[in-house]
Amino acid sequence: MTPRPAHIVGLGLSCALGRGLQPSLKALRAGQRRTRTLELRGYSEPVRMPYYAMAGEPDDLFAIERFLALIPEAAAEALAQAGLAPDALKRCGIFVGSTAFGVSRAEGEYLEVLGRDPTAAFALPRVGFQEISERLRTACGVGGPDFTFNTACTASANALLAAQRLISLGALDHALVLGLELANRTTLTGFSGLQLVAAELKPFDAQRSGIVLGEGLGAAVLSSSPGSLGLRLAGGASNSDTFSVTTANPDGSSIAALQRTVLRLCGLQAGQVRAIKAHGTASPLNDAGEAAGLRQAFDPLPPVLALKPYLGHTLGACGIIELALLAGALEQGWMPATAGFSQADPALGLTPLLQEAPAPDGAYLLNYFGFGGSNTALVLEKAS
Amino acid sequence: MSGLRAFSHHLQAVGQAPLPPLDEAIRQACREPYRRVDRFIQLALLGAARCGAGLPLDEGCGLYLGSGIGPEGNNIVVQEQICRDHLLPRPFNFVNTLGSSATYFVAKDRGLTAQGWWACRRGATLEALLELALADLALGVCRQALVGVVEECPAPYEEHRLRCQAPAAAVMAEGSHWLLLEAQAAPGGASLALRAGEPAELLEALAQAWAAGDALAFGAQVPPLLQAGVARLVGAPPFGAGLPFHDSLAAARATAWLQEKKKGRLHLLCGGPERLMYLSIQAPA
Numbered sequence: 001m002t003p004r005p006a007h008i009v010g011l012g013l014s015c016a017l018g019r020g021l022q023p024s025l026k027a028l029r030a031g032q033r034r035t036r037t038l039e040l041r042g043y044s045e046p047v048r049m050p051y052y053a054m055a056g057e058p059d060d061l062f063a064i065e066r067f068l069a070l071i072p073e074a075a076a077e078a079l080a081q082a083g084l085a086p087d088a089l090k091r092c093g094i095f096v097g098s099t100a101f102g103v104s105r106a107e108g109e110y111l112e113v114l115g116r117d118p119t120a121a122f123a124l125p126r127v128g129f130q131e132i133s134e135r136l137r138t139a140c141g142v143g144g145p146d147f148t149f150n151t152a153c154t155a156s157a158n159a160l161l162a163a164q165r166l167i168s169l170g171a172l173d174h175a176l177v178l179g180l181e182l183a184n185r186t187t188l189t190g191f192s193g194l195q196l197v198a199a200e201l202k203p204f205d206a207q208r209s210g211i212v213l214g215e216g217l218g219a220a221v222l223s224s225s226p227g228s229l230g231l232r233l234a235g236g237a238s239n240s241d242t243f244s245v246t247t248a249n250p251d252g253s254s255i256a257a258l259q260r261t262v263l264r265l266c267g268l269q270a271g272q273v274r275a276i277k278a279h280g281t282a283s284p285l286n287d288a289g290e291a292a293g294l295r296q297a298f299d300p301l302p303p304v305l306a307l308k309p310y311l312g313h314t315l316g317a318c319g320i321i322e323l324a325l326l327a328g329a330l331e332q333g334w335m336p337a338t339a340g341f342s343q344a345d346p347a348l349g350l351t352p353l354l355q356e357a358p359a360p361d362g363a364y365l366l367n368y369f370g371f372g373g374s375n376t377a378l379v380l381e382k383a384s
Numbered sequence: 385m386s387g388l389r390a391f392s393h394h395l396q397a398v399g400q401a402p403l404p405p406l407d408e409a410i411r412q413a414c415r416e417p418y419r420r421v422d423r424f425i426q427l428a429l430l431g432a433a434r435c436g437a438g439l440p441l442d443e444g445c446g447l448y449l450g451s452g453i454g455p456e457g458n459n460i461v462v463q464e465q466i467c468r469d470h471l472l473p474r475p476f477n478f479v480n481t482l483g484s485s486a487t488y489f490v491a492k493d494r495g496l497t498a499q500g501w502w503a504c505r506r507g508a509t510l511e512a513l514l515e516l517a518l519a520d521l522a523l524g525v526c527r528q529a530l531v532g533v534v535e536e537c538p539a540p541y542e543e544h545r546l547r548c549q550a551p552a553a554a555v556m557a558e559g560s561h562w563l564l565l566e567a568q569a570a571p572g573g574a575s576l577a578l579r580a581g582e583p584a585e586l587l588e589a590l591a592q593a594w595a596a597g598d599a600l601a602f603g604a605q606v607p608p609l610l611q612a613g614v615a616r617l618v619g620a621p622p623f624g625a626g627l628p629f630h631d632s633l634a635a636a637r638a639t640a641w642l643q644e645k646k647k648g649r650l651h652l653l654c655g656g657p658e659r660l661m662y663l664s665i666q667a668p669a
Contacts (some may be wrong), residue, residue, distance in 0.1 A: 003523065020623045099482060103463075122543045123463035127453050130506035137658075145580075145659050147512050150454070150483035150502045158501055160518055169519050185466050192479035202628040226611050237525075240447065240500035244481055254497070265525070372484025373491060374500060 009227030012077030015216035050311025052214030064108035097156025102128030106190035150369030157319025181319030214312020218320035255293025280306025387566035390436030393469035393639035430559030452631030457538035557628035603654025
């Protein structure tokens with residue numbers, strides 16, 4: 001059996017940079033980095049942090065209705081570009097990745113009952129894993145099998161990889177992949193408690209001190225038939241790192257192993273990789289592990305860029321959000337510069353791409369790492 | 385047909401008394417008595433440790449873990465801490481809200497370093513995991529796949545029943561159901577195949593299986609009218625009809641059938657109303 005290609009035929013994006021892929025690309029090229037301050041009151045410790053809210057959203061990011069209202073937005077954009085026929089849409093698989101799913105809605109409903117009648121309130125009034133795919137079915141008319149991934153910050157990257165493999169095998173002709181992460185109390189208080197949040201996101205910088213959270217939705221339509229975009233998801237790989245439940249091994253060993261596996265599975269030599277989109281969270285340990293892993297697997301290193309300074313860390317949605325943004329830029333012929341970097345860290349031996357650069361045809365590698373020891377790398381191919 | 389090298393089955397109905405602790409069983413089955421793990425992770429650890437215990441796993445063995453409801457007990461604690469008590473969640477409680485925490489501990493316990501995925505489909509998680517694992521075996525991504533479905537049943541059970549949208553009369557249960565798959569079945573060994581199809585075609589296959597004396601069963605999302613029609617046609621209840629309820633009935637029925645050391649084949653009509661699937665399991669000769 002010859003594996004079939006998985007072409008990217010539609011992209012959609014709603015993030016801190018903008019609503020829609022083209023406005024987001026324009027803001028990215030202009031270097032826009034816009035955060036607002038989020039504060040949760042009434043806790044034993046202060047919960048106050050910068051946050052990359054989606055562009056154009058109102059002050060109240062915790063409104064219950066946001067979740068269901070926003071789900072179809074990026075998917076509709078991607079599906080409109082893909083232009084699938086009605087029968088193809090009915091068979092189109094649904095792949096969802098998130099860490100928090102509908103927890104914002106469940107929190108809101110629980111708080112509402114707690115405020116009205118505490119004796120009637122019970123926590124977690126709904127389980128949200130399936131809500132996103134159900135909403136996509138009703139709002140967008142997508143009708144194929146659904147798969148929901150909860151592998152922390154690799155969730156939508158793994159959703160992309162699973163969709164690519166099922167198309168490659170011939171089990172599906174088309175797949176809609178969606179990553180979603182919206183502001184919620186669990187994520188904000190959880191990361192606050194872990195003390196991983198910084199004032200500014202500075203990947204690979206000597207002064208980096210942690211992540212800044214963000215929200216957004218990204219969508220891609222993959223197809224066994226080419227569309228108008230000259231982009232293909234060539235494949236990827238995933239591995240498990242049991243060094244720690246919250247970080248990859250900082251010696252870089254598991255990340256280097258992942259790079260080698262993805263190159264082997266995609267039939268690539270290290271020298272053929274045009275550039276690497278780093279996970280680049282700006283947390284001291286993550287960047288140390290990623291830099292060490294990249295240096296072990298690539299000599300010389302191709303250009304390395306990081307997108308989180310423009311988007312925030314969108315957790316389970318970053319797999320598709322960062323792929324959509326990079327793919328959109330590559331399709332226009334450019335690679336984005338990395339913002340937030342001013343001082344090299346001699347311990348890392350890695351300086352990211354600091355100026356926008358032309359994007360030649362070829363293979364681009366995208367890295368994602370998450371809690372639970374989940375590491376995933378994808379290969380995106382650009383052809384004119 | 386893919387090879388079915390090993391399985392494990394844990395299904396515990398709940399009653400008035402609390403479920404028994406799992407700590408001692410974990411100590412006996414696992415490499416170490418892990419700290420800061422909740423019952424969901426314990427169920428995952430226990431099921432994975434008992435599936436092919438003593439068998440060396442392939443270096444590239446993939447891990448596919450899922451749950452229709454997820455780590456519910458821990459997530460309740462976290463939401464109460466945040467919304468009711470106005471406390472920051474404890475770090476390990478927060479990290480364990482993610483399904484991938486269970487994947488981490490299973491990978492650590494079984495020495496797995498290859499792909500570790502957590503995926504689900506409400507009422508049909510086994511089917512979703514098998515689709516992913518069988519694709520990876522077919523593509524050569526891995527040569528072995530450890531597939532597990534875990535469903536927790538935290539008290540109070542009536543609240544859990546509402547979250548699960550379980551039938552009012554159903555006896556609720558927790559479960560941990562695991563299969564160790566290989567790309568090719570060994571001669572005389574157990575095997576497994578899964579396919580999607582049109583309802584008429586799958587029902588025809590089911591009728592032929594029944595005529596050949598094989599066992600039939602249903603997944604949770606198969607429309608009740610269809611289940612009743614098939615049961616009427618064959619004049620006997622399907623296998624596992626009396627098992628207690630959790631969100632992954634196909635998984636519970638598949639591993640319960642293997643546990644009972646049945647001969648022949650089990651044919652499971654599963655998937656959901658949008659797309660029916662047909663899972664057949666061949667017992668070892």
